[in-house]
Amino acid sequence: MGISVPSLASLDGRVAVITGGARGQGRSHAVALSVAGADIVLWDLPGPMSTLTYPLATRDDLEATSKLVSEQGRRCLALSVDVRDADQVDAAVCQTVEEFGRLDIAVANAGVVTTGPLVDVSDEAWEELVDTNLTGVFHTLRAVVPPMREQRWGRIVVTSSMGGRMGIPGQSAYNATKWGVIGMAKSLALELAKEGITVNVVCPTTAQTPMVQPVPGEDVPNELIRRYMRSNPIPQPWIQPEDVTRAVLYLVEEPGVVTGEVMEIGLGASARMP
């Protein structure tokens, strides 16, 4: 009896949008998807945020990612898009479809973090977290679904966090946004399940990116995050962006039988949950 042997699907001819694609996990996803054959659209370079303790991506970061994608022989469109702004998001989707003729994959990865006990979270810090991590994902998903619907094919991956799976002291506000996107993604998955579009979530644990280690090689400046890093059942402090990318690749390449799932890249943290 013959067997069908699964192999990685090619993404040749696919077009992938990656929000927060200038650096960190977004850059890793962009390069890997281009190696798999996709053309890439990067959204990044948001307007200023006053409550972050680390810098956002720069134009040099965005250009460097764009160059890495081009070196794979794929097209790359690098756009200044702040996902907090629905008009910018809608315009970026229009520009993508105009230039590439389609939009197949969206990785809603853009996010920011601030930490601190809930009673010390300022209104401004709350708004900056919610506007990017929750409303920004809403703007992105709302805008990418119509072109996917027309194609009757789409793959959406939302980046949550292990902070979206558990309580962590000092992360009440951030975790609220990361739990929120899981509810959004699961519900949207059900809305789209009959239309060839899947919606899944990845939950990284602490990852070695500029978000938590702004100066490469230096100690993580945030004591609350350092404390969480020491608690991992698998005894390593953090994961690498590529560890998350492998999950993203799986979710965009699989043939459309996985939706509404939450994939943890968590160094075993959820094994402790009931």
Ligand SMILES: NC(=O)c1ccc[n+]([C@@H]2O[C@H](COP(=O)([O-])OP(=O)(O)OC[C@H]3O[C@@H](n4cnc5c(N)ncnc54)[C@H](O)[C@@H]3O)[C@@H](O)[C@H]2O)c1
């Ligand atoms: N690094 C971690 O430990 C960790 C752990 C779990 C989840 N996450 C999540 O992973 C995702 C990627 O983070 P990262 O680790 O690569 O950090 P990062 O800071 O290196 O990358 C985030 C990118 O998003 C961009 N961005 C932020 N706000 C934006 C906005 N409003 N509009 C457009 N772009 C915006 C930034 O400029 C940056 O390039 C985020 O959603 C983050 O919350 C990170």
